[in-house]
Amino acid sequence: MTHNLIPRVVSKLLIPLIILFSLYVQFHGDFGPGGGFQAGVIFSAAIILYALVFGLDVAEKIIPPYILRLIAALGVVLYAGVGLATQLLGGRYLEYGVLGETQVAGQHLGILLVELGVGLTVASVMLIIFFAFAGRGRP
Amino acid sequence: MDFILGHYNYWVVILLMMVGFYIVISRGNLIKKIVGLNIFQASVFILYISLSTVENGTIPIFKEGFEVYSNPLPHVLILTAIVVGVATTALGLALVVRIKEAYGTIEEDEIHEQDHSL
Amino acid sequence: MMAIQGHLSLLLVVVPLIMAPIVAILPRARLAWFVALLVAVVCALLAGIQLWNIVNGGAISYELGGWAPPWGIEYRIDAVNAFVALIVAGITALTLPYALLSVEKEIPKQQIPFFYALFLLCLCGLLGITQTGDIFNVFVFLEISALASYGLISLGRHRQALTSAYQYLIMGTIGATFFLIGVGLIYSQTGTLNFADLAERLPAVFEHKTVHTGFAFIVIGVALKLALFPLHLWLPNAYTYAPTVVTIFLAATATKVAVYLMLRILFTIFPDNFVVNTPIFDLFIILGIAGILIASLYAIYQMDIKRLLAYSSVAQIGYMALGIGLASTAGVMATLLHLFNHALMKGALFMAVGAIIYRLGSCRMDNINGLGRVMPWTFGAVIIGGLSLVGIPGTAGFVSKWYLILAALEQQAWISVAVILVGSLLAVVYVGKIIEALYFKAALEANKSIKEAPLLLLLPTWTLALANIYFGLNTELTVGVATSAAQLLIGTIE
Numbered sequence: 001m002t003h004n005l006i007p008r009v010v011s012k013l014l015i016p017l018i019i020l021f022s023l024y025v026q027f028h029g030d031f032g033p034g035g036g037f038q039a040g041v042i043f044s045a046a047i048i049l050y051a052l053v054f055g056l057d058v059a060e061k062i063i064p065p066y067i068l069r070l071i072a073a074l075g076v077v078l079y080a081g082v083g084l085a086t087q088l089l090g091g092r093y094l095e096y097g098v099l100g101e102t103q104v105a106g107q108h109l110g111i112l113l114v115e116l117g118v119g120l121t122v123a124s125v126m127l128i129i130f131f132a133f134a135g136r137g138r139p
Numbered sequence: 140m141d142f143i144l145g146h147y148n149y150w151v152v153i154l155l156m157m158v159g160f161y162i163v164i165s166r167g168n169l170i171k172k173i174v175g176l177n178i179f180q181a182s183v184f185i186l187y188i189s190l191s192t193v194e195n196g197t198i199p200i201f202k203e204g205f206e207v208y209s210n211p212l213p214h215v216l217i218l219t220a221i222v223v224g225v226a227t228t229a230l231g232l233a234l235v236v237r238i239k240e241a242y243g244t245i246e247e248d249e250i251h252e253q254d255h256s257l
Numbered sequence: 258m259m260a261i262q263g264h265l266s267l268l269l270v271v272v273p274l275i276m277a278p279i280v281a282i283l284p285r286a287r288l289a290w291f292v293a294l295l296v297a298v299v300c301a302l303l304a305g306i307q308l309w310n311i312v313n314g315g316a317i318s319y320e321l322g323g324w325a326p327p328w329g330i331e332y333r334i335d336a337v338n339a340f341v342a343l344i345v346a347g348i349t350a351l352t353l354p355y356a357l358l359s360v361e362k363e364i365p366k367q368q369i370p371f372f373y374a375l376f377l378l379c380l381c382g383l384l385g386i387t388q389t390g391d392i393f394n395v396f397v398f399l400e401i402s403a404l405a406s407y408g409l410i411s412l413g414r415h416r417q418a419l420t421s422a423y424q425y426l427i428m429g430t431i432g433a434t435f436f437l438i439g440v441g442l443i444y445s446q447t448g449t450l451n452f453a454d455l456a457e458r459l460p461a462v463f464e465h466k467t468v469h470t471g472f473a474f475i476v477i478g479v480a481l482k483l484a485l486f487p488l489h490l491w492l493p494n495a496y497t498y499a500p501t502v503v504t505i506f507l508a509a510t511a512t513k514v515a516v517y518l519m520l521r522i523l524f525t526i527f528p529d530n531f532v533v534n535t536p537i538f539d540l541f542i543i544l545g546i547a548g549i550l551i552a553s554l555y556a557i558y559q560m561d562i563k564r565l566l567a568y569s570s571v572a573q574i575g576y577m578a579l580g581i582g583l584a585s586t587a588g589v590m591a592t593l594l595h596l597f598n599h600a601l602m603k604g605a606l607f608m609a610v611g612a613i614i615y616r617l618g619s620c621r622m623d624n625i626n627g628l629g630r631v632m633p634w635t636f637g638a639v640i641i642g643g644l645s646l647v648g649i650p651g652t653a654g655f656v657s658k659w660y661l662i663l664a665a666l667e668q669q670a671w672i673s674v675a676v677i678l679v680g681s682l683l684a685v686v687y688v689g690k691i692i693e694a695l696y697f698k699a700a701l702e703a704n705k706s707i708k709e710a711p712l713l714l715l716l717p718t719w720t721l722a723l724a725n726i727y728f729g730l731n732t733e734l735t736v737g738v739a740t741s742a743a744q745l746l747i748g749t750i751e
Contacts, residue, residue, distance in 0.1 A: 032200065037218060073278030080275035093267050095323035129229045136236055156438075163427060176430055183437050190445045213444070216393055220437060223400045227430050230407055234423045241416035250420055 004053075011053045018046035026119050030108065036115040040122025048130050056134055065131055068124040075121030082113045148189035155182035167247040169238065173231045180224045187213040187220075262310045263319035266334050269303045269342065270388055272296055273381035281374035286361065289370040293377055294353040300384065301343075301350035308339040312738070318390075326390070327454035333390030337742040340593065341517040342387040344600050348509040349380050351604065355717040356502040359611055363500045364412055372412060376506070379405035383514045390452045392440050392526070395518065396433065399482065402514075403429045406507055410499040421494035428491045432481030435474045442471030455526050463531040475522055476537065483515030485578055486548030489571045496567035501611035504563060508570055508607055509600040516577050516596055520589065523581065524746040533584070541582030546676045548575025553683035557690065562610050562620040565687055566603065569646065572680060573599045579673055580661055587664035590736075590743035595657035597735055598645070598728065602654055605721035606642035609635050612710035612718060622690070627700020629692070632709050634719070636695055641722040643688035645729065648681045652729040656736070 026039035051059030083094045091098035096110025143150065155178055162175025191213035199211035235245055242250050276296045283289045311317060316335040320326060334342075356376075364372055382402025386395055407429070411422035444450060446467050447458040462468055477488075484492040492512075496504050523532055532538075549572050556568035573595070580592030612635045613628060614620050629636035645652035648659075658677060665673040709715075728735050 033198075037222065069282055073282045076278040077275055080271055083271060084275070087264055087267075092319070092323040093264075093271065093321050097323065132233070133236070160431075163431065169423065172427060176427065179431070180434055183434055183441065186438065187441050190441060213441075219393075219397055223397070223404075223433075226404055227400075227426065230404060231423065231426050231430075234407075234411055234419055234426065237411070238416075238419045238423060241419055254417060254420070 007053050011049055015046045015050055018049070019043060022046065022123075026115065027112075029115050030111050036118025036120075037122055039115075040119045040124075041126055043119070043123040044126035044130070047127055051130070051134070056131070056138075060131065060135075063127065065128065068128050068131075071124040072121050072128065075117040075119070075124065078117035078120070079114050082110060082117070086110070148185070152182050152186045152189070155179075155185065169235045169245040169247065170232075173228060173235070176231070177224065177228060180220070180227075184217045184221060184224075187217045262307070262314070262317050263332070265303055265310075266307050266317055266332055266388060267319055267321075269300055269307065269346070270381055270385045272299055272303070273377040273384065277374045277377040277381065280377060281370055283370050286366055286369035287357075289373045290353070290357050290360070293356075293373040294350075296377055297346070297350040297353045297380070300346040300380065304339070304343040304346035304384075307334060308336075308343050308738070311336055311339045312741075327449045327451035330394050331390045331451055331453075332388045333452065334388060335742075335745055336738060337517065337520070337593070337745055338387045340738050340742050341514060341596070342384055344513060344597055345380070345383050345387065345510045348600055348604055349506065351717045351720060352502060352506050352509075352608075355505070355608055355611070355714055358711060358713050359502050359615055360500065362615055363414055363502075368412065372409070372500075375405045375408045376503075378402075379409060379506070379511075383510055386514050386518060391450050392443075392452065392455065393450045396437055396440060399436065399518075400433055402511065403433060403482070406503070406511060409503040409507075410495050412503070413498040413500050415498050417494070418498035421491070421498045425491040425495045428481060428488075432478045432488075434478070435481070436478030439471040439474030439476075439478060442467050442474065446471070452521065452526055456528065459526070459531065460528045463528055468531075469535070472527060472531075472535065476519070479515055479519050479522065483512050483519060484571060484574055486544050486552060486571060486575060489548070489552070489574070492571060493564055493567040496570065497561060497564040501563075501607065501614055504567075505604055505607040505611065508566070509604040512570065512574060513596050513600055516574070516581075516592065519581065520592070520746055524589070538582045538584045541578045542670070542673065543582075545575045545578035545580075545582055546673065548572060548578060549676055549680040550683070553680055553687070556687045557683065559687075560622045562613075562622065562625070562691055563607070565691070566606055566610065569684065569687065570599075570603060572684075573603070573646075576658070576661060576677070576680070579677070580664065583664050583668060583670065583673070585664060585667060586740075586743050586747045587660065587667055589746055590739045591657055591661035591664045593739040593742050594660055594735060597739070598653035598657045598725075601721055601725050601728065602642050602645040602652075605638055605718060605725060606646065608714070608718040608721060609638040609642060612638075612714045615710055615714060616707050617704070622694050624701070625694050625704070626698040627696070627704050628707065629695035630700060631704060631707050634715050635710050638715075638718045638722040639691060639695065641725055643692060645725040647684045647688055650729075651726065653725045653735075654729070656729055656732050660736075 022039045022042035025034040025042060026036065029035035029039070047059060047063065086095045086098050087093055089098040097103040097106040099109045100106030159175045159179030159182060163172050163179060166172055166175065191210040193207055193209050196207040196209045197205050199208040238250070239245050242253055244250060273296055276292060280289050280292050283292065311334060316333065319332040321330040321332065360369060360372060379402045382398045382405060385398030385401065389395055389398065407422050407426045410425060411419050443455065446462045446465055447455055449455055449458055459468065481488045496508060499507065523537065552568045552571035552575065556565050556572065559565035559568060577592045577595050580588045580595065610620050613625060613632070616632065617624060617628070641652070645654035648654040658681065662674055662677055665677065
C-alpha cells in the first residue's frame, strides 16, 4: 500500500485523535458515559487502522503480540487484585469505599483502577484477536 | 391495532429472534450460522434495552432539571452480555478458520462426508 | 467469624480467576501445570472448609462490594452449593496430578500454559455458578465456563475436535441465550435478580404468561447445558474428541453443576405451587426414562470407549432427571447422591481410559484386545468403575441407585423402578463389552509389548476407584450431606 497517499496521510492525522478520544472515554468514565470496555475498543481501533494502512508487520512492531498477552493478563490481575486489596483492608470484595480516606475518594480510586484493568484487557484482547485472524496463513 | 403498535418493540425482538434462530438451524455454512447466532443474541439485547425504558425518562445520567430516568441496570447487564457475545463470536470464527484449514471447506454437509468416508 | 467464612467462599471463585491469566503467561509448561495444581488444591481445601463451616454453622451470605442484596450481587451458600462446590473442586484437584503426563502427550508444548489457563477459567466459572445467589451472575459464570470448555475441547488431537467444539459452541450459546431471555422476562415481572428475592416476589405474579414463558426459556436453556435427553446431541462428540483430561474434568463436573442449577431453579427460585402446576416434573420423568433407555442402547453399539462412556453419561443424567421428576425429598436426595457418585465413577473410568490412550494412542474396541493382561492396574480400575456404573452392591453406584429406587417405590412409580433396573442391565452389557475386549479376547500381537501406565496416572485413577468402594460401603457421610441438602431444597417452601 505504498502508493495510497490519501489513506496514509488521513490515518496519520486521525490515529492520535482516536487514541486521545479513547483516553478521554476511559478516564471520564466515572463522570459521564464511558468506561473501560468502550475505551479499550476505541484504542484498539486506532492500532487496527494503523495495521490496515501500513501493514501488519509494522503494526506488530509497535506492540509485539507477547507484550499484548502480558497486558491482557495484567488487566485481569489488576481488576481481581483491587478486589483482594479491599478484602485485605477490611472491606468486602470490590468494596471500593475502604480504599480511600473517605467513602467518595475510595469509590473514585476503586472504579478508576478497575476500569483501567478492564480497558487494558479489552484493548489488548481486541488486538490479539485481530492479529490472530489477520496473521493466519502467513509464512 | 393498538396491541400491535403499542408493543412494536416486542414485534421487532420476536422477528429478529426468529430470523436469527432460523439461520442457525437451516444454514449449512458455518459462518452463516455464526451470523445467525449474532442476530439471535442481538434480539435479546434489544429485549433487555427496551424493557428498561421508562416513559418520558432520559438517559440515566444525573443532571439538574431531570427527574425521570431509564432503568440503568439492564444496560449494564447487556453490556456484559455483549462482551460475552463478542467472545463467543471470536471463538466461533477462530474455530471456523481452523476447520477450514483442516477440512478445506466450511460447508457442514461436506465436512460430514469427509468424516464418514474415513 | 461470619465475615471470614464469607471471604473464604469468595476466594474459591477469585483464586482461579486471578491465577488463570498468570498461568497463561508463564514461560514453561511444567511451571504452568504446577501453579494450576496449587490453585486446584487450594480450591479443594477452601471448598472443604466451606462445607465444614456450613454443616456446623448454617448458610453463609456474602455481599459483593458491600452492596446489600437484593441490589448488589450476593453469594449465598448453603449445604447444597457447598456439596456441589466440593465435588467440583475435589475432582479438579485429583484431575490435575493426572494431567501432567496426559497433557504433555496430547497437546503441543507451546500451548500447554494456555491449556491450563483455560482449565482454571473453566473451574472458576463452574465454582462461580455454585457460589452465586444472583441469576444474572449465573449466566456470566455459565458463559465463562462454557467458552473455556469450547476452547479446551478444540485442543483435541483429531480434526473432529474442531467440529465438535463448534457444534457445542452453537448449541451451548443457544442454551445460554435462552437462559438470558428467560431471565429478562422474569426480571421484567419482578424487578429483581437475587434468588431469595425472586422466590419472595414470584408468588405474586406467577399467573402472568410472561413468567410462564420465562420459566420455559430458563428450563430449556439449562436442560441444554446439562445434556438432558434429547438435548444431548453435543455431548458424545465433545467428550469423544476432547483431550482426555478435559473429558475427565467435564464429565465429572460440568453437567453436575448444570443439574445443581436446575435444582435451584425448580425448587428454590420458582414457587412450589407454580412449578407443580406445570408439566415439568412429568416431563423430567419421561425424558429421564427415555434418556436411560435410548442412551444406554446407543452406548452398547459404540466402537470407541470414550464415546461409549459419553453415551453412558447421557443415561446417567437420565437417572438424575428421574430423581428430579419424582419431586420428593427422597428423589432429590437420590439425584444429589448420584451427582457425587457419578462424578466418582466416570472420573475413575475416564482416567483409566486415558491411561490406555496414553500407552496405545487410541481406545477403539478393536485395538484394545488383551490389554487388560499387560495393564493389570488400569484394568482393575476399569473393573471397579464399571461395577460401580452397573450398580453392584458394595460400590458407590449401588448406593445412589438404591435410593433412587426407594424414592420411586415411595410413589409407586413402577415404570420408573423397572426402567432403573433395565438401565442397569444395559449397563452390564456395555461394561461387559469393554471388559471382554480388554481381557477375554485374544491379545493383539502389537499390544503384548505395551507396558503398564505410569504411576502418576495410576495414582489419581486408583484414588477415585477406591473412593467408589469407600463411598459404597460407608454411606454415612454422603447420604447425610445429600439428605440435608435435599431437605433444604424441598423444604424451602413446603
